[in-house]
Amino acid sequence: xxxxxxxxxxxxAFSRLAAPILAVLAVGLAGAGLWLGFAAPPDYxxxxxxxxxxxxxxxxxxxxxxxxxxxxxxxxxxxxRHALADAAAKAAAPLGAAxxxxxxxxxxxWGRPMWGAWWVWGDARxxxxxxxxxLFVGYMALRASxxxxxxxxxxxxxxxxxxxxxxxIIKFSVDWWNTLHQGESILRAGGPTLANVYLVxxxxxxxxxxxxxxxxxxxRTRAExxxxxxxxxxxxxxxx
Amino acid sequence: xxxxxxxxxxxxAFVWPAYAVTLLGFAWMIVxxxxxxxxxxxxxxxxxxxxxxxxRAK
Numbered sequence: 001x002x003x004x005x006x007x008x009x010x011x012x013a014f015s016r017l018a019a020p021i022l023a024v025l026a027v028g029l030a031g032a033g034l035w036l037g038f039a040a041p042p043d044y045x046x047x048x049x050x051x052x053x054x055x056x057x058x059x060x061x062x063x064x065x066x067x068x069x070x071x072x073x074x075x076x077x078x079x080x081r082h083a084l085a086d087a088a089a090k091a092a093a094p095l096g097a098a099x100x101x102x103x104x105x106x107x108x109x110w111g112r113p114m115w116g117a118w119w120v121w122g123d124a125r126x127x128x129x130x131x132x133x134x135l136f137v138g139y140m141a142l143r144a145s146x147x148x149x150x151x152x153x154x155x156x157x158x159x160x161x162x163x164x165x166x167x168x169i170i171k172f173s174v175d176w177w178n179t180l181h182q183g184e185s186i187l188r189a190g191g192p193t194l195a196n197v198y199l200v201x202x203x204x205x206x207x208x209x210x211x212x213x214x215x216x217x218x219x220r221t222r223a224e225x226x227x228x229x230x231x232x233x234x235x236x237x238x239x240x
Numbered sequence: 241x242x243x244x245x246x247x248x249x250x251x252x253a254f255v256w257p258a259y260a261v262t263l264l265g266f267a268w269m270i271v272x273x274x275x276x277x278x279x280x281x282x283x284x285x286x287x288x289x290x291x292x293x294x295x296r297a298k
């Protein structure tokens with residue numbers, strides 16, 4: 001599948017169909033998730049703030065998914081020098097930064113009424129997610145700061161690969177350290193601790209966010225492929 | 241018929257801003273992505289047309 005899509009022509013044909021399908025899927029899944037989320041009763045401890053979970057947790061999941069995509073695409077670009085992989089990595093970064101920022105802001109809005117604080121510097125989960133945001137921003141800043149596109153890509157890809165170490169730190173931060181952030185309640189040994197009335201809308205929203213990321217990522221990668229084609233055509237015209 | 245609970249009660253000041261920020265975030269991602277795609281697609285179309293008809297380019 002990946003080998004077949006490595007061909008830019010095949011990728012453009014595939015993404016032209018896949019992006020709108022994923023977008024429609026995202027709207028349907030998120031619509032169903034929101035509907036069920038607002039039909040669920042208030043939590044006996046957290047009250048109505050539990051509804052923030054339906055936008056906060058999927059944003060956090062997709063921020064990690066986006067970084068994993070950035071890391072894998074950077075690996076393929078760095079090792080195999082594949083231009084499409086580099087375009088995909090470049091396209092994933094701003095989306096990842098946006099999802100991470102959404103996770104941080106909605107988390108802060110959930111933390112204030114539950115913990116009495118907007119932000120806690122000593123909390124490993126919060127700080128590791130902030131580091132994730134800075135990695136996305138750092139990747140984009142590094143690419144923008146070097147004029148030679150090839151050198152900029154290499155430097156940013158190395159940063160992206162080093163940053164992969166942060167993903168297990170985020171995942172296990174609530175197990176390795178005492179944190180104010182609640183422990184793992186879904187992807188844990190023994191099954192989720194969340195009641196189905198919250199779990200089902202949360203999973204629907206998670207799938208909807210993932211589909212939205214997929215659609216946007218494909219569309220941005222297509223835009224980057226066109227940008228490179230435009231640069232190449234402009235260069236040819238200038239040399240002619 | 242499932243009844244929706246749209247009253248966030250005393251937590252409305254936290255719940256609705258979380259949804260508003262999410263909406264804004266998605267709006268930015270969608271608009272920026274579509275604008276980029278359109279801009280570069282048009283540029284490529286224009287450059288390809290110029291390449292096929294060099295007189296038009298001048």
